[in-house]
Amino acid sequence: MRISERIFLVGSGKHGHEMTHRLDCNVYLLDGGSELALIDAGSGLAPDQIVANIERNGFDMTKVKKLLLTHVHGDHGGGAYFFHKEYGLEVIASTEATPWLERGDKEKTSIGAAIAAGVYPEDYHYPPCPVARSVSEGDRISVGELELEVLETPGHSRGHVSFVLEHDGVRTLFAGDVVFAGGKVVIQNIWDCFIGEYADSLDKLSRRRFDRLFSGHGPFLLSEAWRHIELADAAFKRLDIPPNL
Structure with a gap:
């Protein structure tokens, strides 16, 4: 599904558009001209559905060179090994998240807790995956003729990053699970979800005034995304909690 000149939605599960496996996050394809990149990988369950959507949009998988992960929960990072x-x-x-992905660490990725809670099936397997590049705040990632900035945005999880694309005067945020349309967040009873860090991340994002928001679940926003981010930030500043997705 083409959602802007350079961005396509190629995967989305039960909390989004039901395009691919129900446990998939929103998976985006970024067209950098000479090369393509995926942002997040889905759950790794039926990843061929994501491939089919990429090809249905007229792209060859041989041009997809990079996979950028916002974080390594199963619905975002479980498919990394398949694509690698x-x-x-x-x-x-x-x-921070690199060693957890490379070990397939069930505890640090909260897979064990998610299986125990019934979020994932008992036989769900999170295969270890080698990481070619580890990134931190302010790093830049080239995708063909495009360049993305890395922002560290913990709160939903440790090791969470977001990616900023500024192109043709439009500022776009690939937010993973740090903020969603309507000013929603995802706070969970897992080891690395910290409200204080979440509030700091929303304060950081609200200062950037993003035009577009492509989150890890739910609808994407093509204009005035900053209004939605400000809703979440304002809730934290009132010492409140934003609504949960």
Whole structure:
């Protein structure tokens, strides 16, 4: 599904558009001209559906060179190994989350807790995946003729990053699970979800005045995304909690 000149939605599960496996996050394809990149990888369950959507939009998987992960929860990072193994994608993750992905660490990725809670099936497997590049605040990632900035945005999880694309005068945020349309967030009873860090991340994002918001679940926003981000930030500043997705 083409959602802007350079961005396509190629995966989305039960909390989004039901395009692919129900446990998938929103998976975006970024067209940088000479090369393409995926932002997040989905759950790794039926990843061929994501591939089919990429090809249905007229792209060849041989042009997809990079996989940028916002964080390594199963619905975002579980498919990383498939895309690395089958198509040779260069996997990029935050410096903090890199060892968890490379070990397939069930505790640090909260997979164990999610299976125990019934979020994932008991036989869900999170395969270890090598990381080609670890990134931190302020790093830049080239995708063909485009360049993205890395922002560290913990709160929903440790090792969470967001990606900023500024192109043709439009400022776009690939937000993973840090903020959603309507000023919503995802606060969960897991080891690395910290309200104080969440509030700091929303304060940081609200200062950037983003035009477009492409989150890890739910609808995407094509204008005035800053209004939605400000709603979440304002709730934290009132010592309140924004609505949960």
